[in-house]
Amino acid sequence: MKSSSRFILILAMGLVLGFSFGMGSSVLADRPESKTLPLEELRTFSEIFGKIKGDYVEEVTDEQLLEYAIRGMLSGLDPHSAYMNEEEFHELQVGTSGEFGGLGIEVGMEDGFVKVVSPIDDTPAQQAGVKAGDLVIRLDEAPVKEMDLSEAVKIMRGKPGTDITLTIVRDGVDKPLKLTITRDIIKVKSVKSRTLEDGYGYLRITNFQNHTTEHVERAVSELKKANGGSLRGLVLDLRNNPGGVLGAAVGVADAFLEKGLVVYTDGRASDSKLSFNATPEDVVKRAPIVVLINSGSASASEIVAGALQDHKRAVIMGTPSFGKGSVQTIFPMSNSTAVKLTTARYYTPSGRSIQAEGIEPDITLDALTFTKVDDEFVPLKEADLNHHLSNGSQEEAQPEVIEDEKLEEGESLASQDYALHEALTLLKGLNILQARTE
Template identity: 50%
Template sequence: MPEEALPPDEGVPALPDPAPDLDAEADPVDAADDPDAAESAATKVPLEEIRRYVGLFNAIRQGYVDPVEDRKLMNAAIRGLLFDLDPHSAYLEKRAAEAFDEGTTGAYDGIGVEVLQLPDGKVRVIAPIDGTPAAKAGIRSGDTIVAVDGKPLTPADAEGHGPLRGPPGTRAVLTVLREGEAKPLEITVHRETIRVASVRGRMLEPGYGYVRISQFQVETADDFASTVERLQGEAGGRLKGLVIDVRSNPGGLLTSAVRVADDLLEKGRIVSTRGRNPVNDTEFSATPGDLIDGAPVVVIIDAGSASASEVLAGALHDNGRARIVGSRSFGKGSVQTVMPLGNGDAVKLTTARYYTPSGRSIQARGIDPDLVLKPDTSEPEVASTTPGYTEATLPGHLRGEEEEEGTTAGDVLDGDGPIDAALAELKKPTPGVAPAPTPAPVGE
């Protein structure tokens, strides 16, 4: 996802007609006189509220100190309809809608950071994308960008691509607030064409593979399968275990996360979604076939792991396919449906909640690891990586079914320490399961 797109996220089921008929001439229906009154009322726009809106619209047009374009007023009103619903519902004007779509392909011009748009125009960093200018410059999960090139960010900057975007080679000086820092930081980032490879893999040691998934894009599932196949070959035909790292993975396409889970599951539910409208109730289940033939799996998560990455972790854990290490994840358990409009704009509307295979809601709770890890505070670069916020702390968030009062955020876990811990966990014998045989070296 590009910088100005709200996190995550998802490829989701279709909505019913988003624009019910407006019957301005219909008389109000009293429920006492008509048994279908409740259903009828739900499909009609309340005329008194429309009159109140039109009155205010005209008052601003006629009385505001400077002339205001009708389109600007209408756009502000539309954004206002969505603003107080939850942090992830938003109106995307054409350029912003295009930018949102770009995030699923992984190519755009900018600094390479996933953010949440705040009401005052500032942006909160969910995660810098691996290998991008933002990551190289030291931008961290939990940072708040308050100005670009000395110009404070305002709500107007959320429209279109925003000031974090720009031609490759241009420079952006970011003013950043960071927890634990007494003064704002000035961080210089040079924009590039961001082509994000969402999957990377390597051997940790003979027989044990490691796959890093930085976000879930259109090609992620295919890239995951090919990476695992390559690692299998390097291991002599069969892996003894696999570490999947989704630290600071802010999500992406739900369908990609589902396919990755399916690649490691023989059977079982992967995820279900439930909303107020039955059309948004879906269930994804695994199909036979496990890429690594039952070899143990460990998934690493942290406070920056959100949405689709939580779906993957929850699916593998609840099906007994993987152990989870790290810290409690972000807790974004809601589904957004993107509804294109005729003029190129789009509406991103929260329509359902995610449920793990065991029936638990991720929303405002997140995934709890089996083994809790803490940052290595002996290293200065990771000493202040707790983001201090979760989905549960975002203003106007959907109430979670398992939300806890006073729940604190997990930690952002940088460095190789969590990988070492995951590998050690991977080597622990599983009760009732014989250890995988050591593969013969290639060529023998």
């Protein structure tokens, strides 16, 4: 079986995105750009530092001012670069384990507000109705404008069992929404699976953690065992998956590919130029795959979707993805703090940059929901008419007896989920076409 242990580099998961652990500021020590100091600008910085120390209305320590300066320097670069103090760095490391305290939303910054990339499955945020794309403008009574991301996340996490009210602006809604959410311990199960119909499997990945690849392989193995040893098709659901560990994304894509490039990264530093290739063995033996994505599919999700799309291994269905195509490297500092710095962009096998563009689905689906029709209504057919003409070439069919039959779990899932229903229908069509061409 394929395993994530094949990959030398494991990139750990942050608030929204995948990033790698570096070895501190020494990584930059030998670069020419770091040898020339901008003396005039540093003199201006020193003057402003002194002016704040002497004239600001309240006393501010040197440590506070320097931390503010570092945070401002990094936040000015892009929405994902940030400084993490000792507590924030520790929370980050805890978050990669798949269990942490909070609301269960993956967030970023947009125009000074907290933007929801996606709510995590089976968490208080999802149950309260938080949606991908929501802009959080207040946390309780505190305005989010001008907060940095780490400060906002710290407020949202809090003690399990306590409430917080999020004031949200949502596209298509005239006035802000107020959602009160009870914090809880967030246990993220990254892989879920079930049989949709005989021979057709469903695999949902909620985010990419360190062990996601092996969990995917195990889930596929169990699906095959439950369906007579093989699958006729698979739906891979990456909707509202905010990303995570890059190594896990590479491993999942590799599980369905037999050869070729999966993803590569490119940046200014030599250690940011990386490429990852697939290894032999497709765990579903070339059975058709449909990948579901939406605007909440980001980062590592886009790597998987992009790789399978470029290799023509899967049909991508849904709505355009989030467009987070940059790599963040974590540089631990000597004082137990860390710097998260954008160091590269990643590219699909064909050389596409997903940054700010996202993955365009092969088949675009509108955001529709099913409405159940009256089960008692049965449309008339020719055979129902009095004195209808017989077929003439076969015995008359007996009227079908319709029993009140309870839907199977998988069938119920597809019947309530428009995108999943369309994916399953497409898989059946691909199987029919494949059988006719063999």
